[in-house]
Amino acid sequence: MYDFAVMWDWLAFGVRWLHVITGIAWIGSSFYFIALDLGLRQAPGMPKGAYGEEWEVHGGGFYHTTKYLVAPDRLPEHLTWHKWQAYWTWISGAALLAIVYWAGSELYLIDPARADLAPWQAIALSAAFLAGGWIGYDALCRSPLKSNATAVMLVLFAGIVASSWLLNQVFTGRAALLHLGAMTATIMSGNVFFVIMPNQRIVVADLKAGRTPDAKYGQIAKLRSTHNNYLTLPVLFLMLSNHYPLAFGTDAAWIIAALVFLMGVSIRHYFNTLHSTGQGPAWTWLATGLIFVAIAWLSTARMFDGDYETLDTALLTPAETRFAAAPGFEAAANVVAGRCSMCHAREPNWDGMLWAPKGVHLEVPADIARHAREIYLQAGVSHAMPPANLTGITPAERAILRDWYRSVGTEMAAN
Template sequence: MYEYAIAWEWLAFAARWFHVITAIAWIGSSFYFIALDLGLVKRPHLPPGAYGEEWQVHGGGFYHIQKYLVAPAQMPEHLTWFKYESYFTWISGFLMLCIVYYGGADLFLIDRHVLDISPSVAILISLGSLALGWVVYDLLCKSPLGRNTWGLMAVLYIVLVFMAWGYTQLFTGRAAFLHLGAFTATIMSANVFMIIIPNQKIVVADLIAGRVPDPKYGQVAKQRSLHNNYLTLPVIFFMLSNHYPLSFGTQFNWVIAALVFLMGVTIRHWFNTTHARKGRPTWTWIVTVILFILIMWLSTVPKLLTGETDAAAVAPAFQQFVGDPHFPAVKQLVSTRCSMCHAAEPVYEGIVRPPNGVMLENDAEIAAHAREIYIQAGRSHAMPPGNITDITPDERKLLVAWFESAVEGKKQ
């Protein structure tokens, strides 16, 4: 059993590393080509069919790049395709989903206080939502609404907000955010696999056959590429959100997710406008900061930003926590709800070492990790994962009261 758990951990590590590498490659090439496309300059000396050109310098050399809006007059001898970065990013991400959330459904996917379902049902819901997301998105793009790029994006935003709310009604907060990222990333990768690359292959086939390619294929591909561009930053946030319980483990997590999508739009709009040489819209950063402050407020309503107690920023001494009147009840709570995993020898099945090396078996250890307990299990519902030990709302309030009481006691 021990060897199996170790092997499973290394498999998860390998899949995660593979996912990081491919995601960097995909995001890097995507951002580069968007910036290149927006920075193209039309000049009179361009060859027939060329839309614009760009001179760039990198690595000690100069690059002269030209773009053909539809296609050149004839097929080039060598053509580089940018597609495998997208494919392998999705494949490795789905592998991670299977290893972590499907393989550990009871711990990471299901919160029976949210929805009491079996692992098999939860996995089917997960798979179905990813597939349904692409179908709905693709139908919207191909509908008459698809001819209005910004109108379409507004409707798609409503769909994403609905999915953010829906996932929080089905899974743990951690899994809800991860699935929202997977839902969006599936749309993005399917855009490449189902639309962008097939359209490019049609254009290539027309060139080889000596036919003039239809410009509609490039226009459709460009629209899907634009969607991918604006969705990239939110996807990154959701894929990393499992490290930040104040984003996914709070009451208004789905609203936070909705605001994250807007932040992705404002940030990308600044870069896109700048690359297009249309100025530097600083208002986008002002809006982004306002949205981020709103997210902070929603994550801890109402205390962290109302000045009542800036508890998370304070690190009281050991005696302050142990001497607080709430501590005996907190110690009992931690021993019954947390120490099955956070112990030198965890007793929870599949856990062979305390997560992140955190042990909560004595007064000193509990006091040393008071802030983490407060954030992870008091202020948010990140711990226990999936509320596997059935910690109650009153018990979470006890953890909050203990930490904040100790902090206030030190201030006085």
């Protein structure tokens, strides 16, 4: 029978799968409509009120799309609303954040060397960052600066840089970058839920009531949609960053995250210009390449070690202390030391490896107790670690890891 740790990991996997699927749907529709909008052309014989049209071919058929800046004279009964992709991407992302980072706050969220927080404090700060990001952004878009698109983007970028620095002072490196991405994704979802959809509903209601809709509602929705378009690529990078210690495991991680936003803007600018004029500016590739090289260089900055080299079991949380004091801990620690720690070290002893995989250190007893659940799932229950069993861990040693973890009790699995 599956124990709680295995079931919890499968729950995380299932929710992550849903998040990726809905994210693909949302990002795909966003990219499509931006390209469609920029590719519209004037043509003779277009209906009254039409702004432009585009002909497309796909799947063996032809599609003729016409855009109205406000609305057509006649609104058909069947109207497709593109909203659920955004809603479910945020809902599944928030669920995944709770499953992985909130339930596992002592492992994934809290870094005692940066901020010695209680789990409830870390979770409260996590939620506050998400909400605060949206509130600040929305206030900016409603401020006197709203008529100056460049000023809005510059202030937004300054806020992103400040948030990146602050998150890296509070949370673990991987949690900091992921939260910056989640905060930005919350802004994007908030644009859909609080601005774009309500404005579209006003236009539809006016049209059905025989009133002429105000064009300002469509213009506001279009501005927010454009912001979403430019924020998409940085969010994707930040969501993937937790798999790459070179992105989150250095003192310069907050700078790397900020530069990613510039890189995302340059890439989107190229494609948006390409869709609009038929030719994208070549300088954007040079700019993107230089920023990427700068990011790669920054990734070799000193890893954030804090006081980890002097950690001992006295600094563990009560939950982690139970694993350190559990029967079989010494035997399990010996297995880890012989089969895992050569790579999972602050200075890995494996040719070509600069940093520990995923930033996980397994050198001292405190490290092993802190990562008990990961050891159990990766090397005890499954054969994911060591990769290709390069260090030759035996079935008996895997059993030692399983027995040690299970001796504590399944109620600790989510910690």
